[in-house]
Amino acid sequence: MEIKKVFVVGAGLMGGGIAQVCAQAGIDVILNDVWSVGKFIEKGKVQEDLEQIMSRIESTVDYERVTEAGLVIEAVFENLELKQKVFREIDGLARKDAVIATNTSAIPISELASVTARPERVLGLHFFSPAPMMQAVEVIRGIATSDSVFATAKAFVLQIGKEPIMVNRDVAGFVINRINFPSAIEAMRLVEQGVATVKEIDKGLRLGSGRKMGIF
Numbered sequence: 001m002e003i004k005k006v007f008v009v010g011a012g013l014m015g016g017g018i019a020q021v022c023a024q025a026g027i028d029v030i031l032n033d034v035w036s037v038g039k040f041i042e043k044g045k046v047q048e049d050l051e052q053i054m055s056r057i058e059s060t061v062d063y064e065r066v067t068e069a070g071l072v073i074e075a076v077f078e079n080l081e082l083k084q085k086v087f088r089e090i091d092g093l094a095r096k097d098a099v100i101a102t103n104t105s106a107i108p109i110s111e112l113a114s115v116t117a118r119p120e121r122v123l124g125l126h127f128f129s130p131a132p133m134m135q136a137v138e139v140i141r142g143i144a145t146s147d148s149v150f151a152t153a154k155a156f157v158l159q160i161g162k163e164p165i166m167v168n169r170d171v172a173g174f175v176i177n178r179i180n181f182p183s184a185i186e187a188m189r190l191v192e193q194g195v196a197t198v199k200e201i202d203k204g205l206r207l208g209s210g211r212k213m214g215i216f
C-alpha cells in the first residue's frame, strides 16, 4: 500500500520534524496537537520551494481528519496512559486499512497495540532527533504486527528518503538506544573516575569511532 497522506499526532520536537520529512518527500501531512501551532519551520537543504513543501502540512486540534490518512504517526509525550488514550481514539476513527505507528523511544509497541481492535496494523516508527537530519528510522514489529504492515512501513521509510532499520522484536530500547545507552553510561563512568574528560572522550569517539557528535 502506498502512503499518500500522513496524520501526525503531537506537533512537538519529533512530530514537527517527522511532518517536515514527509512533506519534503511529497506526502501530504495533517499535523495534530492539543494547540494549533505551526512552529516547525526549519530551513533544510531542499530543492523544492519552501512554501510548496509547507503547503503540504496542515494542522488540526482534533482527530476527525484522521480518516483521510493511510498512515498515522503518534508522537505525543512519552507517557503510557496518554499514548494509550490517543491510540484508543485513533483506532475508533482511522481507516480500516490505515497503518498506526508510534514514535515512542521506550514504551513497548505491544502495550499500545493492545488497546486497539487491530494490533496487527500497529508498529513502531522510531525517528531520531533531529528527524530532518537523521537518516535512520527503526521499523519495529510488535507481537501482532502483520508482515504486510511491516513491509508497508519499510516502503514508507524509503519513500521519505530515510533508511529503515528493521527491528524484528519489540524489546526494550529497540536496537540503537539499546546499544547507545550502555555506552553513554560507560562514558559517564570514565569521566566520574577521572580517566578522561568529556572533551577528550567526544574527540576520541569522533576521530576513532566515526561518531559525528561524540557521545556527550
Ligand SMILES: NC(=O)c1ccc[n+]([C@@H]2O[C@H](COP(=O)([O-])OP(=O)(O)OC[C@H]3O[C@@H](n4cnc5c(N)ncnc54)[C@H](O)[C@@H]3O)[C@@H](O)[C@H]2O)c1
Pocket: 009, 010, 011, 012, 013, 014, 015, 032, 033, 034, 035, 075, 076, 077, 078, 079, 082, 086, 103, 104, 105, 106, 126, 127, 128, 129
Ligand atoms: N526528543 C527526542 O530526541 C526523541 C527521539 C525519538 C523519539 N522520541 C519520542 O517521540 C515522542 C515525542 O517526543 P518529543 O521530544 O517530540 O516531545 P515534545 O514534548 O516536543 O512534543 C510532544 C507534543 O505532544 C503534544 N501532545 C500532548 N498530548 C497530546 C494529545 N493528546 N494530542 C495531540 N498532541 C498532544 C504536546 O502538545 C507536544 O507538542 C515521545 O514518545 C518520545 O519518547 C523523542
